Amino acid sequence: MRLRRFTALSVGVLMGVGLLTSPPSARAGTKKPSAITSVTAGPGSTPGTVVFRWKSAGKRTDYFLLETGLTAFSKSKKSPLPTSGRQARKFKISAKARSWTMSRAQSSGAGAPVGSGNHLYYRLTAVNKVGKKTYTKAYPYLRTVMPKGLPSGAAGSTSMRVATFNLLTAQLGTGNRAWLSRADSVAHDIIRTGAGVVLLQETSPGRADGRNAPIDAVGRQTSTLVQGLNKRGGASYAYAMVRTTSYQNFNLPSGTQGGRILYDSKRFKLLSSCPEYTGSASYNPSCSFALPILSGDSETKRRRGAYALFESRSNGQRFWAFSAHLDERHSANKTTGAKYDRLRGAQSRAIVALANRMNSQRYPVILGADLNTWQNDRFGYAGHDVLVAAGFRDAKAASARVNVAYSTVNEFKNTVPKQGSGLGSHLDVVMVKGGKGEASRWVNLMKNPDSRRSSDHNLVYADIKI
Numbered sequence: 001m002r003l004r005r006f007t008a009l010s011v012g013v014l015m016g017v018g019l020l021t022s023p024p025s026a027r028a029g030t031k032k033p034s035a036i037t038s039v040t041a042g043p044g045s046t047p048g049t050v051v052f053r054w055k056s057a058g059k060r061t062d063y064f065l066l067e068t069g070l071t072a073f074s075k076s077k078k079s080p081l082p083t084s085g086r087q088a089r090k091f092k093i094s095a096k097a098r099s100w101t102m103s104r105a106q107s108s109g110a111g112a113p114v115g116s117g118n119h120l121y122y123r124l125t126a127v128n129k130v131g132k133k134t135y136t137k138a139y140p141y142l143r144t145v146m147p148k149g150l151p152s153g154a155a156g157s158t159s160m161r162v163a164t165f166n167l168l169t170a171q172l173g174t175g176n177r178a179w180l181s182r183a184d185s186v187a188h189d190i191i192r193t194g195a196g197v198v199l200l201q202e203t204s205p206g207r208a209d210g211r212n213a214p215i216d217a218v219g220r221q222t223s224t225l226v227q228g229l230n231k232r233g234g235a236s237y238a239y240a241m242v243r244t245t246s247y248q249n250f251n252l253p254s255g256t257q258g259g260r261i262l263y264d265s266k267r268f269k270l271l272s273s274c275p276e277y278t279g280s281a282s283y284n285p286s287c288s289f290a291l292p293i294l295s296g297d298s299e300t301k302r303r304r305g306a307y308a309l310f311e312s313r314s315n316g317q318r319f320w321a322f323s324a325h326l327d328e329r330h331s332a333n334k335t336t337g338a339k340y341d342r343l344r345g346a347q348s349r350a351i352v353a354l355a356n357r358m359n360s361q362r363y364p365v366i367l368g369a370d371l372n373t374w375q376n377d378r379f380g381y382a383g384h385d386v387l388v389a390a391g392f393r394d395a396k397a398a399s400a401r402v403n404v405a406y407s408t409v410n411e412f413k414n415t416v417p418k419q420g421s422g423l424g425s426h427l428d429v430v431m432v433k434g435g436k437g438e439a440s441r442w443v444n445l446m447k448n449p450d451s452r453r454s455s456d457h458n459l460v461y462a463d464i465k466i
Contacts, residue, residue, distance in 0.1 A: 042145065403424075
């Protein structure tokens, strides 16, 4: 159940071949507005704002039109992109202006509320109206910008480095991508970040060699990771995993149980009771949750994640941690693609409902997830939208972002392409509810080229305060 083709179109490639430009009109003559020769945009001075600046002679121009969307779009008839982005908005700007500030309310209405981590794709056009006819001249490149975020956490809050990491289940890897060949590299990635809490996906309670057989001396993927971490970390770390065994009776049909929570027990204390066994059987549903499936799906599509309550050993701050992996299915068919997106939205609502039910004392909540979707997905971003609407902030809204132009999925490719739009496909997220301000730093951990990547996803981490 792997998502292998997560982008149908590369905005960078489309820019390179000129498909995001407006087609020239040979008959427009002098009725065409003056060209817009440059456009830039950046965060404004207050949260949620964006400042746009441009250059134009302004001749034959009645006004400028700024169009935004949450997905890439193009006015060219040659482009396979839609003519408007998802949640498209248009803003009319005076012909005299050469800069314009988008307000917090306007950016929120355009789909990029404060803390969402959403970028706006934007395009600026000069407009000249002559009688009943309208003549336009667009700046030829589609751009992206993220509105100004909140300040980072206040003094006195608890600083944490939180990571999310999809490890690729041991049942799928083979050869040099088999789990036991990659386990040390995974441990190295985690140790080098120094993350105190790591929310894992595709971390199987089955045999570490991927065989469908008794665990025996081989160990589980879960337990071998912990062993490798503590071997690499030495006395500096004491990593533990909330649960290493199965969440469900192994005689029953089940989907992935790879949502796991790893933590450094030197820094954090586990407060939840999370037994590993039911009698002498090595399964227990403790500290796990099941996500919704579609009507007609079998139980093999049922995904299970993890949650637990922790306490900081340094100051007693308590917080909840959740790990989830949403449904991986996509379709080029409009109806089917939208159906799968709605399912991911329903799965996020289930996580929100569980967090609200468990968290009666309103502690901060951190979530690490493989959402199996991304902002530029034309069928929607419901899994993320639901979380943002419920008060979760995406750590990607941090003022400092590393490798944001690359996808968080690498598919074991030696070289991962950089997206020309400046925005990669970020399936893997760190999100926080009840934190103190925005994350100060967000990192998509990777290097190019890399012939021995530790997983087909990159580790993503963020520095947050709660």
